[in-house]
Amino acid sequence: QKEVEQNSGPLSVPEGAIASLNCTYSDRGSQSFFWYRQYSGKSPELIMFIYSNGDKEDGRFTAQLNKASQYVSLLIRDSQPSDSATYLCAVKGSGGTSYGKLTFGQGTILTVHP
Amino acid sequence: GAGVSQSPSNKVTEKGKDVELRCDPISGHTALYWYRQSLGQGLEFLIYFQGNSAPDKSGLPSDRFSAERTGGSVSTLTIQRTQQEDSAVYLCASVTPGTQYFGPGTRLLVL
Numbered sequence: 001q002k003e004v005e006q007n008s009g010p011l012s013v014p015e016g017a018i019a020s021l022n023c024t025y026s027d028r029g030s031q032s033f034f035w036y037r038q039y040s041g042k043s044p045e046l047i048m049f050i051y052s053n054g055d056k057e058d059g060r061f062t063a064q065l066n067k068a069s070q071y072v073s074l075l076i077r078d079s080q081p082s083d084s085a086t087y088l089c090a091v092k093g094s095g096g097t098s099y100g101k102l103t104f105g106q107g108t109i110l111t112v113h114p
Numbered sequence: 115g116a117g118v119s120q121s122p123s124n125k126v127t128e129k130g131k132d133v134e135l136r137c138d139p140i141s142g143h144t145a146l147y148w149y150r151q152s153l154g155q156g157l158e159f160l161i162y163f164q165g166n167s168a169p170d171k172s173g174l175p176s177d178r179f180s181a182e183r184t185g186g187s188v189s190t191l192t193i194q195r196t197q198q199e200d201s202a203v204y205l206c207a208s209v210t211p212g213t214q215y216f217g218p219g220t221r222l223l224v225l
Contacts, residue, residue, distance in 0.1 A: 034214070043205060043216040044157070088157065101170055102147060102207075102214075106156035 003027060004091050006105035013112055019076040021108050023089030026070070032092035033065055033072045037085045038107065044088055048074070079112040086110070116140070118208045118217035126223045127196055135191040135220045137206030145209035148181055148191050150202040151219075157205065163189065196224045 004025050013019045021035075032051055036044035050056045050063040050072065062075040072091075076083055086107040093101045119138045127133050139146050148160040159173035163183040174180070178196075183189040193200055203219040 043219055045216070046214050101159065101162050101172075102209075103159065104149075104157040 003103045004089055004105040006087075006089050006108045008106055008108060010109040010111055013079050013110070015079060015081060015112055015114050017079050017112075019079045019083065019110055019112065021074040021076075021087050021089075021110065023072045023074075023091075023105055024070055025072070025089075025091045025103075027091065027093060027103075028067075028070060030070075030091045030093065033063070034090040034092075034102070035061075035063060035072075035074045036088040036090060036104075037083075038088060039085045047087075076110075079110075081112050081114055084111050118206060118215050120204075120206050120217040120220050122220060123218060124221045124223075126225065128225055129198060130195050132192065132194045133196055133222065135193075135204050135222070137189045137191070137208075137217055139187065139189070139206070139208035140210075140215060141187070143208040143210045143213075146183060146189050147207040147209065148189070149205045149207065151205060152202045160191070160204075193222075196222075198224050200224050 006023050034049045035047045037047050038044040048058055048061055048063045050065045053065050053067055056063045060077045064073045086109050088107045089105040090102045121136045125133055144165050146163045149157040151157050161181045162170040178194045181191045201222055201224045203221050205219045206217045208215050
């Protein structure tokens, strides 16, 4: 089992719709969760991070965390073609040799079509 | 302020040669990661430096790979006797709690 799993997609949504990106993780003790966006040929850029169960909203983006289910998601409201990119989920390890280390999922390709 | 910088931006080398990749993190950031990303693939963790602690080298793929971080700042990733499968983008990330920035990467091509 991979430590951080994402559906590779591609996920295609129409402009204006809600895009839902999902991520599961195996380390139950993980405390910090991050979403990155990566445009083709560019480096990842941090969109949001979340530490607590529940929702965290920032503009059109909402991160949702459920530690009991070991599940984190990213919702993008009013999707725009400029949101088309690969979205990477990352989890920070909880202890031992994993402490502080970020583990990334393989990423989900999102395409927003006009 | 200045972001994370990496050099060189592109490197073409011949199989068997050694290469050094450099990362200049953001001043004051406590942690630094090296990753590599092959075409169309996710990020592969290589090594992690946190303050003065011993680095987590668990991601280094072979003993041809090594990295150091001098004075808690600049880091160098060295690949000895490069192989064609080492071709990838090597990314450095500069980290402080809650804030993480990636550098632009070094695109390495081993012929």
